[in-house]
Amino acid sequence: MASNNDDSSSNFFTNDLDRNDSERDLYAILHINKDADTTTIQQAYRRLTLLYHPDKHTDSRNKQLAVDLFIQVKNAYDILNDPQKRAIYDVVGMKGLKAEGWEIITRTRTAREILDEYERLAKEREEKRFNQITNPNASIHATINLTDIFNQINSIDDNNNILPKIETTEFTVEQSIDIPLTRQDTATINAVATIRNGRGIGSLTTSFRRILSDLSWFRIDLTYGQRPYIGFHYFRRITQKLQANVHTTFSFIMSRKTLVTSGFIFSINYQLTHNLTSSLQWKTGRASFMKGILQYNRQKWMLGLINTFGAIDGVYRFPNVCNLRCSLKLFIFGPWVEYGIDRQLTKHTYGSATVAISARMGVLLRLKFIRGNQTFTIPLPLSQDVLPSAIFYATIVPTLAYLVLDRLIIQPFARSEQEREQKKHEDEAREKQSEHRREAMNAQEVLRSLVEQIKDKEGSQGLIILKAYYGHLTSIINESSIKIIDVSIPLQTLVKDSTLKIETTVSKSNLTGFYDPCIGEEKSLFIKYSFHSHIHSVTYKDLDPVILPNRNHLIL
Numbered sequence: 001m002a003s004n005n006d007d008s009s010s011n012f013f014t015n016d017l018d019r020n021d022s023e024r025d026l027y028a029i030l031h032i033n034k035d036a037d038t039t040t041i042q043q044a045y046r047r048l049t050l051l052y053h054p055d056k057h058t059d060s061r062n063k064q065l066a067v068d069l070f071i072q073v074k075n076a077y078d079i080l081n082d083p084q085k086r087a088i089y090d091v092v093g094m095k096g097l098k099a100e101g102w103e104i105i106t107r108t109r110t111a112r113e114i115l116d117e118y119e120r121l122a123k124e125r126e127e128k129r130f131n132q133i134t135n136p137n138a139s140i141h142a143t144i145n146l147t148d149i150f151n152q153i154n155s156i157d158d159n160n161n162i163l164p165k166i167e168t169t170e171f172t173v174e175q176s177i178d179i180p181l182t183r184q185d186t187a188t189i190n191a192v193a194t195i196r197n198g199r200g201i202g203s204l205t206t207s208f209r210r211i212l213s214d215l216s217w218f219r220i221d222l223t224y225g226q227r228p229y230i231g232f233h234y235f236r237r238i239t240q241k242l243q244a245n246v247h248t249t250f251s252f253i254m255s256r257k258t259l260v261t262s263g264f265i266f267s268i269n270y271q272l273t274h275n276l277t278s279s280l281q282w283k284t285g286r287a288s289f290m291k292g293i294l295q296y297n298r299q300k301w302m303l304g305l306i307n308t309f310g311a312i313d314g315v316y317r318f319p320n321v322c323n324l325r326c327s328l329k330l331f332i333f334g335p336w337v338e339y340g341i342d343r344q345l346t347k348h349t350y351g352s353a354t355v356a357i358s359a360r361m362g363v364l365l366r367l368k369f370i371r372g373n374q375t376f377t378i379p380l381p382l383s384q385d386v387l388p389s390a391i392f393y394a395t396i397v398p399t400l401a402y403l404v405l406d407r408l409i410i411q412p413f414a415r416s417e418q419e420r421e422q423k424k425h426e427d428e429a430r431e432k433q434s435e436h437r438r439e440a441m442n443a444q445e446v447l448r449s450l451v452e453q454i455k456d457k458e459g460s461q462g463l464i465i466l467k468a469y470y471g472h473l474t475s476i477i478n479e480s481s482i483k484i485i486d487v488s489i490p491l492q493t494l495v496k497d498s499t500l501k502i503e504t505t506v507s508k509s510n511l512t513g514f515y516d517p518c519i520g521e522e523k524s525l526f527i528k529y530s531f532h533s534h535i536h537s538v539t540y541k542d543l544d545p546v547i548l549p550n551r552n553h554l555i556l
Contacts, residue, residue: 024436026076026089028510031494033503033545034090038081045077051493057449065446069512137178139375143170147362150383150390169381170196184211192225201226227251241271262286325354334359340366345410347417348372353398355391363390365398429519436515440485443513447493454492460533463500463549465492467528470508472518473539477526483518490514491527495548498531502546509542529553 027034030044052069079085079097088096148164176190188207194200203225211217215238221231229251237243248264263285271277279293291311311329318324322343329336340354349371356364362384369376383390455464468491469477471484478484490513494500502511508525509516516523523542528535529549536553540546 025504025506025510026080028504028506029072029076029512030080031502031504031511033505041077041080045073048073051450057446062446062449065442069443069446137176137373139174139377141170141172141377142168143379143381145169145381147381147383150387153389154387170194185209227253242268244268263288346413355394357386357391359386362386363394365394367398433516433519440513440515444489447489447513451489451492454495458495458498463495463498464530465495465527466530469526470514471523472521473524473526483521485515485517487514498549500546500548505543505545507542
């Protein structure tokens, strides 16, 4: 039973969706909350563009820094004032706006629907990245016959001292190269060479794929081998939850000079709920079948009728461990049973082991490894009859081999990768902190020239910020501590008509003139201000909105 990237639930190396973009929060840039209406957004934009307008500065350096602040405000306004962009930003963040292929999104769509759409686009980008890493695509299939080993184990001949015969009965190599022609068109050349019981065959396939829109594509396959044929494949995303595709092939029989088809394959997939997905497949012509698949979160069940046998397949997912698979097919000649596991071995590598048992085939162990678009399949026939010893070894040996491999190689490698990624994130965080500090200091330098004008306008009876510190505050504020910063200048510039309002409920490190001086630690904002010639003092938590003045802040 094959493993694939979609089915694996082991996420040791998978980056979860992170909504915390490194860019500053757009609502904080405009000093509004996330529930702000269009009028509030426009008012905030007009006020801040007047405050940061470059023409207010004569110094060339301050003028350029003011331009940067002006552009930040305009970019934030352009996104939050656009219903579609704002809906995407609210759920996914800036990374969602950088994704291509969005359908029309409105704020009436639920967060789950927008997130599902982003995950679809992210999956497509990840597939393209895998293609870049692993191109050209390749697969190797090697069938190694081990039946002689178990024949000797179960032999009653005590004089049988001949070494067991191990032979490769089939070896197949497949290679394909993708050739992008335009953004919509891609050509693929695929070659297959197979040696089976000493006889070799091969084929060459040329494919042309055109993306008709963000919702559909069409592909034509031309194959030259023992029998040339042409194939057609069409895919269409009908809605966000419903997709369909159809596939057929036509082959040319030289002796009869006729064109025949093996039939059509129709399939539809529909997402019933966030956790429940259904699909239906129907094939006409030779080897016709119809089967349905119902997948619920960690479990997957498939029911179908294929020619003269019935089948039921199941997958149970153990998070961060493996996927357990089982399958039962009922043929005329008897049952066919398969069971196995698959899991993610490294960031780009998946592995699976499957045991197949049937009266016609005997016992088969199938090993499969997938790295991006490279596939290695190794079927190992163990016995032509259903032998308990073959079933035992097919189950136990791969399990023990994996446990040893996991303990000695996979887990140490995983830990080293996690440590490397953690160090990388820490370095990036320090670099971002330095960058944000530089931006905050530049912003304060620009705003410094406006402070005296605002204080003069407020007068002695107005709202004057005397001291303001942001960061990891203790009962005794140490002004020289590297974990706090002086933010009296940016706060004073936000005062208008003896009122200071910061309605955003995100971290205040996103505000203009602020940065995070103590990443990962609890932060507060201390403000000491004068209003009507009386001294006031207040400390806000990092996510609390700020509203000044307030009589409860008065120092008696």
